[in-house]
Each structure stands twice: as structure tokens, then as C-alpha cells.
Amino acid sequence: MxxxxxxKRLSPEKQVLYLKKKGVAxxxxxxxxxxxxxxxxxxxxxxxxxxxxxxxxxxxxxxWAAEHA
Numbered sequence: 001m002x003x004x005x006x007x008k009r010l011s012p013e014k015q016v017l018y019l020k021k022k023g024v025a026x027x028x029x030x031x032x033x034x035x036x037x038x039x040x041x042x043x044x045x046x047x048x049x050x051x052x053x054x055x056x057x058x059x060x061x062x063x064w065a066a067e068h069a
Contacts, residue, residue, distance in 0.1 A: 004044055016048065019041065019046060022041060024040045037049075
């Protein structure tokens with residue numbers, strides 16, 4: 001819960017950097033022709049969609065953090 005509070009207050013670019021450093025990449029999927037990346041941070045699961053589907057860019061087109069189950 002504290003992690004979610006902390007994570008939501010980061011800028012999207014810092015969220016991506018934090019995910020890449022501390023998170024576990026679970027995989028990818030395609031939706032509407034876009035590539036969506038899944039990450040896990042302890043009990044927080046995050047879906048990330050990058051601009052131009054390039055995971056090397058820190059700019060995000062959209063992001064969604066789902067609460068733990």
C-alpha cells in the first residue's frame with residue numbers, strides 16, 4: 001500500500017525507470033495493434049504502453065497501475 005502511494009506520485013518517466021530497476025518484467029501482449037508491457041513490484045502490478053511501442057524510450061503514451069488482489 002505504501003509502495004502504491006509512493007509510485008503514484010512519481011512522474012511517468014520516473015515510474016518507468018523505477019519499474020525497470022526494481023520491478024520484474026512479466027511479459028508483453030498486443031492490444032489494438034499496440035504492445036503492452038507487464039511489470040510486478042511486490043504486490044503492485046503495472047501495465048505500460050510506450051510511445052511508438054519502444055520500451056527504450058521513457059515517454060509513455062498511457063499507463064495503468066492496478067491494485068494488488
